[in-house]
Amino acid sequence: QVQLVESGGGLVEPGGSLRLACVANGTLFSIFSTRDVGWFRQALGKGREFVAGISWNGGRTNLADSVKGRFTIARDNTKNTLYLHMNRLKPEDTAVYYCNLGGSYFGRNSAPHPQNWGQGTQVTVSS
Secondary structure, eight states, rough: OOOOEEEEOOOETTTEEEEEEEEEEEEHHHHHGGEEEEEEEEEETTTTEEEEEEEETTSEEETTTTTTEEEEEEEEEEEEEEEEOSSSOGGGGGGEEEEHHHOOOOOSSOOOOOOOOOOEEEEOOOO
C-alpha cells in the first residue's frame, strides 16, 4: 500500500507555475501531523536532492538555495496534505518530485526517512 501519494506534476513552460500535493494514507495518516515532512527531486541521471522541508506544525521551513524565492512549502494537517508551490519554473527544475515523512530537513545536511517515500510525480519544464 502506497502511503504517500504525490500529485500535481505535469508539463509547463519556463516561467510557469505548478502546485504539487502529497497526501498521507494508511499508517502514515495517523502520524502525519506530528512529523516534519519534505520534498526531494531527482533529475534523469542525477542523484536525489533536497528541495524543501517543513516542521510538524508548519512553523519552520527550509528551502534549497536553488529554489529560494520561487518555491514555497506548506502543509494542511487537517487534510494530511503537504504542498509545494512552484513559481517561475526553469528547465533545470525538471525532475521527479518525491515527498518524504519523518526525516530531518533542517540544518546543513538533510536526512530523509529511508522508508517513508511517495512514488513521485514528474515535473517537466520545457517550451
